[in-house]
Amino acid sequence: MVGQRFVQLLDGHPWFQVTSIAASKSSAGKTYEESVQGRWKLATPIPDPVKSIVVQDASQVEKVAAEVDFVFCAVDMKKNEIQALEEAYAKTGTPVISNNSAHRWTPDVPMVIPEINPGHMDVIAAQRKRLGTSSGFIAVKPNCSIQSYVPALHALLDYKPTHVVASTYQAISGAGKNFTDWPDMLDNVIPYIGGEEEKSEQEPLRIWGSVADGEIVKASSPLITTQCIRVPVTDGHLATVFASFENKPAKDEILDRWRQFKGRPQELRLPSAPEQFITYFEEDNRPQTKLDRDIERGMGVSVGRLREDSIYDYKFVGLSHNTLRGAAGGAVLIAELLKAEGYIQAI
Numbered sequence: 328m329v330g331q332r333f334v335q336l337l338d339g340h341p342w343f344q345v346t347s348i349a350a351s352k353s354s355a356g357k358t359y360e361e362s363v364q365g366r367w368k369l370a371t372p373i374p375d376p377v378k379s380i381v382v383q384d385a386s387q388v389e390k391v392a393a394e395v396d397f398v399f400c401a402v403d404m405k406k407n408e409i410q411a412l413e414e415a416y417a418k419t420g421t422p423v424i425s426n427n428s429a430h431r432w433t434p435d436v437p438m439v440i441p442e443i444n445p446g447h448m449d450v451i452a453a454q455r456k457r458l459g460t461s462s463g464f465i466a467v468k469p470n471c472s473i474q475s476y477v478p479a480l481h482a483l484l485d486y487k488p489t490h491v492v493a494s495t496y497q498a499i500s501g502a503g504k505n506f507t508d509w510p511d512m513l514d515n516v517i518p519y520i521g522g523e524e525e526k527s528e529q530e531p532l533r534i535w536g537s538v539a540d541g542e543i544v545k546a547s548s549p550l551i552t553t554q555c556i557r558v559p560v561t562d563g564h565l566a567t568v569f570a571s572f573e574n575k576p577a578k579d580e581i582l583d584r585w586r587q588f589k590g591r592p593q594e595l596r597l598p599s600a601p602e603q604f605i606t607y608f609e610e611d612n613r614p615q616t617k618l619d620r621d622i623e624r625g626m627g628v629s630v631g632r633l634r635e636d637s638i639y640d641y642k643f644v645g646l647s648h649n650t651l652r653g654a655a656g657g658a659v660l661i662a663e664l665l666k667a668e669g670y671i672q673a674i
């Protein structure tokens with residue numbers, strides 16, 4: 328599903344062009360169109376320019392790397408295999424922008440939400456040294472779920488959030504499925520997504536961490552607890568959030584921070600950057616997954632229902648598109664930032 332989103336988003340991209348596609352040995356040798364036959368899950372058709380690209384075997388690292396300036400990586404393999412594959416590409420001098428979780432905790436690999444922690448790219452120099460390359464490296468994006476609440480909290484970091492409770496209501500595309508693949512999800516809610524709660528609690532702390540001696544040191548606060556639930560929607564992860572602060576802001580201050588929030592992608596006017604990163608809805612019944620997930624071409628984050636709480640300081644609802652901002656779109660935005668900052672030399 329994420330691979331298909333990459334192909335869709337890169338069709339007509341002003342800076343990047345898909346020249347090679349690589350996958351498992353079983354797909355190698357087929358055209359891309361043949362390889363996704365009966366498995367194309369997006370509403371838009373397969374883009375013409377990629378249909379006839381002959382899929383290569385991703386394990387032929389030198390061969391694939393010779394044809395590209397950098398790679399996007401989204402694969403379904405064991406963690407140690409993904410780590411080895413991504414490092415092998417990086418060692419050929421090829422930057423790797425990864426959607427996988429395998430390297431999210433490797434100390435010198437930046438895990439980036441471009442509006443929030445672009446400074447973490449500073450660790451790339453140390454990583455290159457470790458890998459013995461002057462141009463290759465790995466940069467990763469975080470788990471899709473956290474984009475539904477971390478941006479809204481990040482805008483309030485000055486007020487020092489101390490405790491956060493987030494429950495996520497996650498779309499079935501997050502599991503790479505639609506309702507045809509997963510009929511059990513019709514009229515159903517499943518209260519478990521393997522590994523998701525740990526990622527949702529820990530990854531924000533790495534995003535808010537600092538750079539020291541070429542490594543990311545994770546933040547120690549706020550304390551975050553989550554419950555992650557699969558719900559019967561196609562796309563869009565929604566979160567209900569409770570938060571307390573060391574210095575409790577006024578409601579107007581919060582709304583102001585959200586409206587004003589801009590990051591490097593907005594300053595640099597990157598092609599995939601949303602103009603308005605966080606949009607606040609005044610209506611009590613917004614954001615809604617179906618109505619609001621595509622805001623800013625699926626790259627914006629929607630927030631609503633901010634109000635005081637009887638136990639925590641505030642509660643609100645957040646929403647982001649999981650396969651766009653939360654996956655392929657987030658990775659394309661990282662690549663744009665890396666190119667704009669000179670880490671990727673794409674022609």
Ligand SMILES: N[C@@H](CC=O)C(=O)O
Pocket residue numbers: 470471472497498500501502520523649650653654
């Ligand atoms: N692990 C996530 C992937 C993001 O969309 C999920 O299962 O939803």
